[in-house]
Amino acid sequence: MFGRRRHKDTPASVVEEAEPVPARESGPWDADEPHPERERVDLGGLRLPVDAGFEVQLNMAGDRIVGAVVLFQESALQVQAFAAPKKSGIWDDVRSELAEAVKSAGGTSEEQEGPFGAELAAQIPNGGAVQPVRYLGIDGPRWFLRAAISGRAALDAGVAATLENVVRDIVVVRGDEPMAPHEPIELRLPAEARQPGEQEGPGRRKSDLNPFERGPEIAEVR
Incomplete structure (x- = not known):
């Protein structure tokens, strides 16, 4: 009896394990x-x-680059990548934490459906005015x-x-090193922006970080 049950169950298990994971149709993309x-700027x-x-x-964050901001037509897109567990996402938890942080700052927020699924539309007090932000x-x-x-x-x-299309074309390079969930994936200054012998410190002039003749300008914000 035990032998027959194992034989009967085996094909179903094999089929389940062999079922392919559907390919994603749009980004952000994993480097692999x-x-x-x-x-793209390689950060x-x-x-x-x-x-x-x-x-x-x-x-x-100190001497570490932990995020990037794209400025375009009186708008800003801030992006940060974090490590995440192998088998589960963290956006649901992060979204709840963001809603609490907005509330603590005296703002309001509500969930809405966006091009990437659930997002948070917030109204945040800023210098006597209210600033709208979409998270x-x-x-x-293994990343978020x-x-x-x-x-x-x-x-x-x-x-x-335009900024949503930037998000769609981002490539995340997680790497193979062990990282705790929520740990920021460290970034680096692109090679084009580094001059031979140049100090990579806060004393660098903003104009020194412009490797593009007619493209984006790269600067540091602390």
């Missing part, structure tokens, strides 16, 4: 999966799409990408579409 080629853990008219700033989250294979759209694009769908 096929993705469209286009011009190490992120490859960020660039176009003429963009200004790119780097978010610093987007995408769970990838968080994006925040603010400024004109938070209300103007046309400008927002």
Whole structure:
């Protein structure tokens, strides 16, 4: 009897394990999966799409680069990548934490459906005014990408579409090293922006970080 049960159950198990994982139709992309080629700034853990008219700033935590900001038409897109568990996403938890943080700051937020699924639309007090911010989250294979759209694009769908397309074309380079969930994936200054013998410190001038003749300008923000 036991032998017959094992024989009967085995094909179902084999079929279940062999079932292919559907390929994603759009990004953000994992570095190990096929993705469209286009011009991107190589920041190490992120490859960020660039176009003429963009200004790119780097978010610093001490001496570490932990995020990037794309400025476009009175709008900002901030992106950060984090490590995540292998078998589960963290956007649901992060979204709840963001809603609590907005509330603690005296703002309001509500969930809405966006181009990447559930997102958080927030109204945050800022210098006597209220700033609208859209928080987007995408769970990838062992990584999580968080994006925040603010400024004109938070209300103007046309400008927002340009920044949403930036998110779709981001490539995340998670790497194989062990990382705790929620740990930021460290970024680095692109090679084009580093001059031989140049100090990579806060004394660097903003103009020194512009490796593009007609493209985005790269600067640090702390």
